[in-house]
Amino acid sequence: MIDIKLLNRDFDGVTQMLKRRNVDTQLLEELRSVHQVFKAVKQELESAQATQNEKSKLFGQYMKEKKDITELKAEVEANKLLITQKQELTRLEEEKLNTILTSIPNIPDEDVPVGEDEDENVEIKKVLEPKSFSFTPKEHWELAENGWIDFERGVKVAKSRFSVISGMGAKIERALVNFMLDFNAERGFGEVSVPVITNRASLMGTGQLPKFEEDLYKIEGEELYLIPTGEVPVTNLFQDEIIPLNELPIKMTAFTQCFRKEAGSAGRDTRGIIRQHQFPKVELVSITSAQQSDKVFQEMVECASDMLEALGLPYRQMQLCTGDMGFSAARTIDLEVWLPGQATYREISSISNTREVQARRAKIRYKDGKKNLLVHTLNGSSLAVGRTMVAIMENYQNENGSIDIPEVLKPYIK
RNA sequence: GGAGAAGUGGGUGAGUUGGCUGAAACCACAUCCCUGCUAAGGAUGCGUACCCUCACGGGUACCGAGAGUUCGAAUCUCUUCUUCUCCUCCA
Numbered sequence: 378m379i380d381i382k383l384l385n386r387d388f389d390g391v392t393q394m395l396k397r398r399n400v401d402t403q404l405l406e407e408l409r410s411v412h413q414v415f416k417a418v419k420q421e422l423e424s425a426q427a428t429q430n431e432k433s434k435l436f437g438q439y440m441k442e443k444k445d446i447t448e449l450k451a452e453v454e455a456n457k458l459l460i461t462q463k464q465e466l467t468r469l470e471e472e473k474l475n476t477i478l479t480s481i482p483n484i485p486d487e488d489v490p491v492g493e494d495e496d497e498n499v500e501i502k503k504v505l506e507p508k509s510f511s512f513t514p515k516e517h518w519e520l521a522e523n524g525w526i527d528f529e530r531g532v533k534v535a536k537s538r539f540s541v542i543s544g545m546g547a548k549i550e551r552a553l554v555n556f557m558l559d560f561n562a563e564r565g566f567g568e569v570s571v572p573v574i575t576n577r578a579s580l581m582g583t584g585q586l587p588k589f590e591e592d593l594y595k596i597e598g599e600e601l602y603l604i605p606t607g608e609v610p611v612t613n614l615f616q617d618e619i620i621p622l623n624e625l626p627i628k629m630t631a632f633t634q635c636f637r638k639e640a641g642s643a644g645r646d647t648r649g650i651i652r653q654h655q656f657p658k659v660e661l662v663s664i665t666s667a668q669q670s671d672k673v674f675q676e677m678v679e680c681a682s683d684m685l686e687a688l689g690l691p692y693r694q695m696q697l698c699t700g701d702m703g704f705s706a707a708r709t710i711d712l713e714v715w716l717p718g719q720a721t722y723r724e725i726s727s728i729s730n731t732r733e734v735q736a737r738r739a740k741i742r743y744k745d746g747k748k749n750l751l752v753h754t755l756n757g758s759s760l761a762v763g764r765t766m767v768a769i770m771e772n773y774q775n776e777n778g779s780i781d782i783p784e785v786l787k788p789y790i791k
Numbered sequence: 792g793g794a795g796a797a798g799u800g801g802g803u804g805a806g807u808u809g810g811c812u813g814a815a816a817c818c819a820c821a822u823c824c825c826u827g828c829u830a831a832g833g834a835u836g837c838g839u840a841c842c843c844u845c846a847c848g849g850g851u852a853c854c855g856a857g858a859g860u861u862c863g864a865a866u867c868u869c870u871u872c873u874u875c876u877c878c879u880c881c882a
Contacts, residue, residue, distance in 0.1 A: 419851085420842065420843075420850090420851090423842070423843095424850080424851090426850090426851060429862080430851090432862070433810075433862050434810070436810080436862050436863070437811085437862090446862085450862065454862075456862090619838095619839085740840095749839085
């Protein structure tokens, strides 16, 4: 949700910035005019309410002084009607306002490259040379014949895009989670364990709702949803709070399962566990002041990057262009890991600074002296665990189909 | 799941025969004064959001949430959520 005051103050500037994300200028014009109408109507409402308060006070006086109240009563009654009308009007305008407001994506940072889609993302750097194989490297689902991943049984107990990890695969998955959490802890990210089901308010707070409902699993009969990412519960931990400045930045890490319907992804990545309805992920979330946010963003990018390096997985950093960024993000850096089986880099982490956008929705503020300011919220995967396992399988495979285990994971595997 | 009790500002906690209470008091906190030594005393300020105003200042809403009764509700009614206690149940 963008800052409506900023839009009013600098309409052309905001319009320019949002144009880079293909937001229709006309929509912004409409937003501005709806806001004007809303303010006007609300003011009329408030002045009618002020009258009502005044007259009601008089009423008490008259009663005490035993004065005649029939005239006053008539006035007050008429005014009451007016209030009801204005209330209805105000409600309608506010609804319109919110509908537009919640449908506008975040303003990209000025230095974010403009582009249509992922083809125009900009590579920042490549780290670690993909190793060359003396044989044709297999894809992870072929390697999974070693028993690490059981696709059929996943489908049996649930449906397609679910799988079962077993044996050494399961041990590695668990080792990865522990390794990641420890790694993050060392860099100052405090561990939290949170609900994987959240309410509507939380999903509104981080921007998944109202626009992306079709990709969420909803609990039948309740206003509850399975989380599509740990970002939702962790960020919303501070929903509606005012945090003292000296407690910032708050840096957290959490391991959760994530659930996505993958609506609109039919036919993509149908083999393997790259795209599942349920997947484990270790998440990083930070809550910072405006001044801290760039620095912490960098720390998060480094944290995830160094983790890949520690695991010995070749990757590249990509700066997403305006067209490829998520709805709430002002800037995003994706980490893409090298998959020898596919001979391509695939997303394994995505780190975003949403600036004030989520904070405004979730009402997360901090107190700087006497002022209450919106925090900046940042989130990023500290690697998707499933995809990390895929990367390990493919990068550490031997010709006979066996898979070596990265050094850093060995202490975690008994 | 069943039966009771309760939900007020950062905290404790008044207010529940409806109007003068957005809300006493105390604590905490902030600034200033006094004092002078590791403590104390005094003054003032101290919720959130939106709107009007260059500013001083003013308006509206909010006493868990939503709806209702009323000229007027923190105070009455209904719904709902949460917490606590007692059962029941359970990893």
